[in-house]
Structure formats: C-alpha cells, structure tokens
Amino acid sequence: MGRQPCCEKVGLKRGPWTIEEDSKLMNFILNNGIQCWRLVPKLSGLMRCGKSCRLRWINYLRPDLKRGALTEAEEDMVIELHSRLGNRWSKIARHFPGRTDNEIKNYWNTRIKKKMKLKGLDPVTHKPVLSKSQDLETTSEEMHNHQNLGFQETVSIPSLEDHDQRQHNTKGSSMSNQSREESSCIKNLDMGLGSSFVLQNKESLGNFTMDSYHNFMDTQYFWDCFTGLGDSFP
DNA sequence: AACAGAGTCAACCGCCCCCGG
DNA sequence: GCCGGGGGCGGTTGACTCTGT
Structure with a gap:
C-alpha cells in the first residue's frame, strides 16, 4: 500500500505554467502570503497541486531570484x-x-x-x-x-x-561579471518576473515585506509582464 | 531550408524528514 | 513514542532551443 498522493490529482493541470497562472499565483502570494501550500491553489483558484505552486514560486516567481549563468x-x-x-x-x-x-x-x-x-x-x-x-x-x-x-x-x-x-x-x-549580472537581470525582466532587490518576509515568506513587493510592482517591468491578460484580474 | 543530434532547464515524481497532535 | 500530514529535497524526464550538417 503506497503513500497517499500529496493532493487529489484528478483534474489538476500539469506541465508548463501560463503567464495567467503565474500572475494568479503571484497575486495570491503578494496579497496573502504563504500559510499552507496545499491551500494556495484552492484559495487562488489554480488547478494545480500545492507542490507544483511551491516549486513554481521557489524556482521561478520569487522576486529575489537571480538569473543567468553563474559567474x-x-x-x-x-x-x-x-x-x-x-x-x-x-x-x-x-x-x-x-x-x-x-x-x-x-x-x-x-x-x-x-x-x-x-x-x-x-x-x-x-x-x-x-x-x-x-x-x-x-x-x-x-x-x-x-x-x-x-x-x-x-x-x-x-x-x-x-x-x-x-x-x-x-x-x-x-x-x-557586472555586465553578466546585468544581462541576467535583463533576462529576468524580459520574463517580467524577477527583480534584483531582496524581498524580506511577511509571515512565513522568509525575507519578505509588502513594501518591497509594492516597490517591485511599481516597476514597469513587473506590469509589462501582465499586459495583455485582458480582464482576468479586476 | 530541413533535419538530426546535443544541450538546457522547467517541472514532475517519490522518498525522506520534521513537527504537531 | 507513534502516526499522519506537509514541506523539502534529489533524481529524472521531456519539451523546447540551439547548433551543425
């Protein structure tokens, strides 16, 4: 008898994340922080399992991520x-x-x-x-x-x-190295989902405050990422 | 221009660990 | 001390991109 799956997999979406899903997850975390990854997809309306959300956040959406090749x-x-x-x-x-x-x-x-x-x-x-x-x-x-x-x-x-x-x-x-940094930053910003400043913590998010997120959200790049999403987000 | 092979990396899987009850 | 749930971790996969022919 195997271990129960981490979540009910039936009907859950898998594979690459869409920009819409990214922004849903991002918005949710910005507004609510992370209490329990299992609840994140339920509360944010994502058809993903909590683990998938966690992974996406940690590996891709976290605004303090540095991208590009290692020096x-x-x-x-x-x-x-x-x-x-x-x-x-x-x-x-x-x-x-x-x-x-x-x-x-x-x-x-x-x-x-x-x-x-x-x-x-x-x-x-x-x-x-x-x-x-x-x-x-x-x-x-x-x-x-x-x-x-x-x-x-x-x-x-x-x-x-x-x-x-x-x-x-x-x-x-x-x-x-600096220019490498910059280009990685640019790559980040092209994706619209990264920033070089470190976000510090609200609740369980480690180093993360809403102020820093608002700073990030104030950048043109952040919003460029979500242009064209239409009326998905009132 | 078309194709094949190699390289890259996001995402998934399943196990392990930790913590609370 | 035991058990179950959730999160974390490392290995692997496969889709996509790049490069060479």
Whole structure:
C-alpha cells in the first residue's frame, strides 16, 4: 500500500505554467502570503497541486531570484561546496542568494560536470580520473588530450574565504561579471518576473515585506509582464 | 531550408524528514 | 513514542532551443 498522493490529482493541470497562472499565483502570494501550500491553489483558484505552486514560486516567481549563468567565482564555489557536501543542492544553494537548488543542480549536471571531465576530474570524487575503467564515459581521445595538456594534475580548489574575497574584489572591479549580472537581470525582466532587490518576509515568506513587493510592482517591468491578460484580474 | 543530434532547464515524481497532535 | 500530514529535497524526464550538417 503506497503513500497517499500529496493532493487529489484528478483534474489538476500539469506541465508548463501560463503567464495567467503565474500572475494568479503571484497575486495570491503578494496579497496573502504563504500559510499552507496545499491551500494556495484552492484559495487562488489554480488547478494545480500545492507542490507544483511551491516549486513554481521557489524556482521561478520569487522576486529575489537571480538569473543567468553563474559567474566564474560562483562556479568555483559550487565545485568547492560540492566537494564537501556532495549532491546536497539545497545546502549548496543556500550559499548563493537568489539562486535555487534546482538551478544549481541543472548547472552542475549540464556544465560543471562536463568541464570537470574535460579537466580529467571525476565529478563525484573531485579527484583525477586515473584509469579508463574508472570512467567509462571519458574517451581515450579525451584522456590523451588531457594528458597532453597536463590536466592530470590535481586542480586546486579555492577555499570559501578565498572565494568570498574574490567575489568582493569582483564586485568592485570586474565589468564582465557586472555586465553578466546585468544581462541576467535583463533576462529576468524580459520574463517580467524577477527583480534584483531582496524581498524580506511577511509571515512565513522568509525575507519578505509588502513594501518591497509594492516597490517591485511599481516597476514597469513587473506590469509589462501582465499586459495583455485582458480582464482576468479586476 | 530541413533535419538530426546535443544541450538546457522547467517541472514532475517519490522518498525522506520534521513537527504537531 | 507513534502516526499522519506537509514541506523539502534529489533524481529524472521531456519539451523546447540551439547548433551543425
């Protein structure tokens, strides 16, 4: 006998969220906060399960989300944290304000893993791959290239302190990172659902106040997102 | 221009943990 | 201490986009 599903699934919508659903969820949370995720879809009129709403909010709608590719420094820090914590993405994500565990997990799986393999490092152990049999996914050609390039050396992983320092320095001086930030911000705003300011808390929302949300809602970008929705929201 | 394969990432699934009764 | 419900988490999937041919 299996565990009961988290919610009554019959009749619930699945798959990609529409802008209308996003704005319904956003409006509801802005006005009511989050008491219980199960109640959110019922009270907001969404045909989604509570978990789905939670995920959508956390991974996409939260206004303090930072989007776009991770910076080099962030990437280094992910590697460092992964070497210590393993696949504990939520713990890793806590070190990156505005990043979600899902985002970091995806980034790891699609990019960092690949980079590490190219460097001849095992993404699981963070140690150099010593023999072919230990890493069947690494082709002999890759190995050959790595050896020629000297990638068999252990790559030194910066400490968190180093990273913090680097990030600090980066903030003030690196235009490239800054512009990357900006472009991620623009991407965010294109989606109409992000903002770089941190929202702090009302009730259970962590750091979230209605004032900050109202600030956010005052931006042109926020409302641009909802133009064309017609009379859905009186 | 059309197609195939690779890459990306939002979303789902199911298990685990925590907390209140 | 036990049980059930809700939230959190990590793994996986599949739709969409990009790139190369």
